[in-house]
Amino acid sequence: MTLSINEYFELPDGFLEATPATLHQCVPGPALIHLEGQREPAVAVVLLLHGNEPVGLHAVQQLLRHYTGRPLPRALTLVVGNPQAAALNQRHLDDQPDFNRIWPGTEQGGSREADVFAELCRRLEGRGLFAAIDLHNNTGRNPHYACINRLEAPFLNLAALFGRTVVYFTRPRGVASMALARIAPAVTVECGHPEDAAGVDHAREMIDAVLHLDHFAQEPPRTGAIEIFHTVAQVRVRPGLQVGLDAQHDVRLEPDLDGLNFQLLPAGSRLVNVHADAQDPLIAIAEDGSEVTGEYLERAGQEIRLKRQAMPSMLTLDTRVIAQDCLCYLMEPLTL
Numbered sequence: 001m002t003l004s005i006n007e008y009f010e011l012p013d014g015f016l017e018a019t020p021a022t023l024h025q026c027v028p029g030p031a032l033i034h035l036e037g038q039r040e041p042a043v044a045v046v047l048l049l050h051g052n053e054p055v056g057l058h059a060v061q062q063l064l065r066h067y068t069g070r071p072l073p074r075a076l077t078l079v080v081g082n083p084q085a086a087a088l089n090q091r092h093l094d095d096q097p098d099f100n101r102i103w104p105g106t107e108q109g110g111s112r113e114a115d116v117f118a119e120l121c122r123r124l125e126g127r128g129l130f131a132a133i134d135l136h137n138n139t140g141r142n143p144h145y146a147c148i149n150r151l152e153a154p155f156l157n158l159a160a161l162f163g164r165t166v167v168y169f170t171r172p173r174g175v176a177s178m179a180l181a182r183i184a185p186a187v188t189v190e191c192g193h194p195e196d197a198a199g200v201d202h203a204r205e206m207i208d209a210v211l212h213l214d215h216f217a218q219e220p221p222r223t224g225a226i227e228i229f230h231t232v233a234q235v236r237v238r239p240g241l242q243v244g245l246d247a248q249h250d251v252r253l254e255p256d257l258d259g260l261n262f263q264l265l266p267a268g269s270r271l272v273n274v275h276a277d278a279q280d281p282l283i284a285i286a287e288d289g290s291e292v293t294g295e296y297l298e299r300a301g302q303e304i305r306l307k308r309q310a311m312p313s314m315l316t317l318d319t320r321v322i323a324q325d326c327l328c329y330l331m332e333p334l335t336l
Helices: 055-066 112-127 153-160 176-180 197-211 319-324
Strands: 006-008 031-035 042-047 076-080 129-136 145-148 165-168 186-190 227-237 270-274 282-286 297-300 303-306 311-313 328-334
Touching: 031 112, 042 055, 042 176, 042 197, 055 129, 055 197, 076 112, 112 129, 112 176, 129 176, 129 197, 145 153, 153 165, 153 186, 176 186, 227 311
Parallel strands: 006 031, 042 076, 042 129, 129 186, 145 165, 165 227
Antiparallel strands: 031 076, 145 186, 227 282, 227 328, 270 303, 297 303, 311 328
8 A cells, every 4th residue: 555645624524423443434544634723833633643542533523523613722733643553443553663653763764654754744844833742542551641752841831731740751762742842842642541531531621722822831830730750761572472461471461560550669579470481581771772671670580570669651461562562661750
């Protein structure tokens, strides 16, 4: 299939009624949908970069129904990511890269998909943006939280509109919010499990709040208004090893593993159990790309434990997501 950007200047027929499974019938691939509002430049809202994370579509549909028959407070550009994967409720198709790892700045360049998102960014930069919001769900149990990759006041204030919990990260590379941060304040918002209706409401409320803004304050949020955590490592399962809930797997997950998300765990806390034959089953990668497994993880018999205090995020029991992305991220509190 030839991949290109579909660009619309009004809402495509059927968009408001579409489900994630049927959206590809009216928006067949990556798309820009430009909608007029009372002020310019537009707020960009990125949705369905991962096809199994429908919160963006549902939140935007709710928002647009709310404004039926009246103008949007500010222009809105919808960036539709991967409706083909959404049709099958998959993060991405087997022959596709991860659509939230191939934006400008990626370490996975050279693909037709990366070229498409580079062109998409050029078009957005040419039009200008007021802000950018990339909407996601989690497969594991996590609170709602916002992620930024710059600690400047407009980014902090944008994140604070979503809630108190803010994660600062500079890796993985090639994500939408990092690429769009070159144009305007940008944020990734994580809205809980795909079936969490409260996540849809929360996302819609945030988009609406940003559409009503005139400007971003140049002073950071007041002390105590937000809690910031810095992502210090991504933890992956070594390629070739099998992950699951049963003892025969190389890496065995406890059924309540994702209950550790956003808990500040002391050194010595167990993450996973491993088969006796599994050698170096987990790998920790720092934000500069270096391997830091020995700094954060240690083996004690058939357990992998934290070597130092850390807070996990995005722990999941979804083995497909673990294989396509990672087991979790490790974070530490950050004081500005």
